[in-house]
Amino acid sequence: MLFSDFMKVEFRQVKAGGSEFRFSVPAADLELEAEGLKFPEPIEVELTATKSGDEVIFQGAVSTLIEAECARCLELFEKQISSKLQFVIQFLDVGGPEDTGDDDFVVLPKTTADYDISERVREAIILELPFKPLCELNCRGLCPMCGGNLNETDCGCTQDKTDERWDTLRQLFGD
Numbered sequence: 001m002l003f004s005d006f007m008k009v010e011f012r013q014v015k016a017g018g019s020e021f022r023f024s025v026p027a028a029d030l031e032l033e034a035e036g037l038k039f040p041e042p043i044e045v046e047l048t049a050t051k052s053g054d055e056v057i058f059q060g061a062v063s064t065l066i067e068a069e070c071a072r073c074l075e076l077f078e079k080q081i082s083s084k085l086q087f088v089i090q091f092l093d094v095g096g097p098e099d100t101g102d103d104d105f106v107v108l109p110k111t112t113a114d115y116d117i118s119e120r121v122r123e124a125i126i127l128e129l130p131f132k133p134l135c136e137l138n139c140r141g142l143c144p145m146c147g148g149n150l151n152e153t154d155c156g157c158t159q160d161k162t163d164e165r166w167d168t169l170r171q172l173f174g175d
């Protein structure tokens, strides 16, 4: 569990007609790290809290910018990522907190003052991090022959190789 005072939702701030919460925290404060990835901007959270009986429904989104090295062409690129944030807190008159077996359904005693969302936010971001970052889906990568970036240059190496293969096929099948 992370310790953070900066990402706590205070229940007394949740009004009957719904309330909005906004947070902006550096990735380092959420212990967000991933090999080959950087977080040049803070993690932004927008959350709407709505009261419904003895429950409060939280709905919102988490977003940030990542800087990564393309797995194919090795160029650095930036990409905006975002993820939904959704959970329900139910308040009990007596007893609690209870383990509901559902991560998105939290049961707390009525006397609870606030709820730390940092772990939730952290997990939402981790789910969106690319396993194999690509600058573009159709990135052409580097030429295996000369190492040139095929998005920027047409070195011709691959072309020659392809032609050779076609020539062999043509010979085999008599064109």
Ligand SMILES: [Zn+2]
Pocket: 070, 071, 072, 073, 074, 075, 134, 135, 136, 139, 140, 141
């Ligand atoms: Zn690339």
Ligand SMILES: [Zn+2]
Pocket: 143, 144, 145, 146, 147, 148, 155, 156, 157, 158
């Ligand atoms: Zn080449």
